[in-house]
Amino acid sequence: MATNEVDSWMTPIIKYLDQGELPPDRIEVLNRTSLTHPWARCVSTEIGNLILMEIHEGICEAHEGAVTIARKTMLQVYYWPTIKEDAKALVKNCDKCQRHDNSATDQQYPKDL
Secondary structure (H helix, E strand, C coil), rough: CCCCCCCCCCCCHHHHHHCCCCCCCCCCCCCCCCCCCCCCCCCCCCHHHHHHHHHHHHHCCCCCHHHHHHHHHHHEEECCCCCCCCCCCHHCCCHHHHHHHHHHHCCCCCCCC
């Protein structure tokens, strides 16, 4: 592990893989797996936020909701512990999403329709 890297949620995993040093509580998960994605690429929160931004505001500028961009990120086999919260924060702070959010305007439709 590089000495200039800041400790992140991955540090205990890296220490275990590099030095065989187990976390003190031994409860931490060393491999991120699920039924649909057996091996996920674990990334730092900073890299994860860049991935979310690319999916949300990238070349297609889809500006999809938090659930959709978190799901697309996981389908690309990326993982970090705060992926869902980070996706919600990204959408909440996106100016375009807030301007065009239908739920925020609380539109009333005529009863005739």
